[in-house]
Amino acid sequence: MNKINNIRIALDGPAAAGKSTAAKKIAEKLGFIYIDTGAMYRTLTLKAVNQQVDPKNEQALYNLLMNTVIELKPGEDGQLVFLDGREVTREIREQQVTKHVSDVALHKAVRSEMVKRQQNLLKNGGIVMDGRDIGTAVIPDAELKVFMSATAEERARRRFEEHQSQGIQSDLQQLKSEIEERDFIDSTREVSPLTKAEDAIELDTTHMTIDEVVNKVTELAAERGALR
Numbered sequence: 001m002n003k004i005n006n007i008r009i010a011l012d013g014p015a016a017a018g019k020s021t022a023a024k025k026i027a028e029k030l031g032f033i034y035i036d037t038g039a040m041y042r043t044l045t046l047k048a049v050n051q052q053v054d055p056k057n058e059q060a061l062y063n064l065l066m067n068t069v070i071e072l073k074p075g076e077d078g079q080l081v082f083l084d085g086r087e088v089t090r091e092i093r094e095q096q097v098t099k100h101v102s103d104v105a106l107h108k109a110v111r112s113e114m115v116k117r118q119q120n121l122l123k124n125g126g127i128v129m130d131g132r133d134i135g136t137a138v139i140p141d142a143e144l145k146v147f148m149s150a151t152a153e154e155r156a157r158r159r160f161e162e163h164q165s166q167g168i169q170s171d172l173q174q175l176k177s178e179i180e181e182r183d184f185i186d187s188t189r190e191v192s193p194l195t196k197a198e199d200a201i202e203l204d205t206t207h208m209t210i211d212e213v214v215n216k217v218t219e220l221a222a223e224r225g226a227l228r
């Protein structure tokens with residue numbers, strides 16, 4: 001039997017829905033490449049914060065991006081992120097980046113350059129890409145599109161547990177407000193807002209375990225020709 005394993009899986013959804021956790025495991029199971037596009041917006045945001053570039057200044061952000069090398073490389077425990085050659089995998093998850101990333105990501109010039117870079121990573125198929133606009137803008141003809149959701153309460157609870165396990169102090173209500181604020185900016189921006197692609201399969205993960213999510217998406221991928 002021919003092994004067909006080059007399908008493209010687009011995983012979109014709101015903040016902390018479990019996209020990157022699931023995407024990483026799905027990619028492992030299928031032997032695919034995994035790309036977390038949020039990391040690219042976060043990396044630009046980190047550089048903007050460090051250089052005191054205003055997140056509202058589209059031209060300045062675009063100029064900054066055009067002089068920025070963002071690299072995503074597979075690591076032992078998922079994707080490693082490099083900014084101009086320096087590893088920033090953990091730094092891009094810090095609060096000061098999370099706070100500004102949605103403002104940076106709403107600009108048209110920034111998005112079109114990011115989408116171009118993301119599409120350049122697609123050449124060989126066999127990919128799981130997660131983000132906000134993968135099924136609508138980056139891979140509109142993806143063989144499988146999944147829109148992962150969960151209630152804001154559950155997403156905040158998951159993030160809270162994650163912080164606790166990492167020894168990071170946080171407040172559940174504040175996490176929920178931050179998640180809702182980011183979702184609001186992401187889903188109301190003019191350019192490729194966070195929305196379910198018409199042909200995406202919606203997966204409400206509120207009551208699902210990570211393994212159940214991974215198994216469900218892998219089943220859907222197998223139905224579309226992905227084989228390990």
Ligand SMILES: Nc1ncnc2c1ncn2[C@@H]1O[C@H](COP(=O)(O)OP(=O)(O)OP(=O)(O)O)[C@@H](O)[C@H]1O
Pocket residue numbers: 013014015016017018019020021022038158159161162205208209210213
């Ligand atoms: N189905 C699930 N059940 C319980 N916990 C989950 C589930 N899916 C993910 N998690 C946990 O929820 C947290 C958030 O998941 P993850 O970082 O994958 O979300 P995300 O959608 O990629 O978020 P963001 O878009 O903000 O980067 C992680 O700690 C993860 O382990």
Ligand SMILES: Nc1ccn([C@@H]2O[C@H](COP(=O)(O)O)[C@@H](O)[C@H]2O)c(=O)n1
Pocket residue numbers: 015016037038039041042101102103105130131132133134182186
């Ligand atoms: N395809 C994408 C991916 C992300 N964004 C923006 O980046 C923010 C951070 O993403 P995480 O997945 O790391 O939380 C996100 O809130 C969006 O503002 C995007 O616009 N498009």
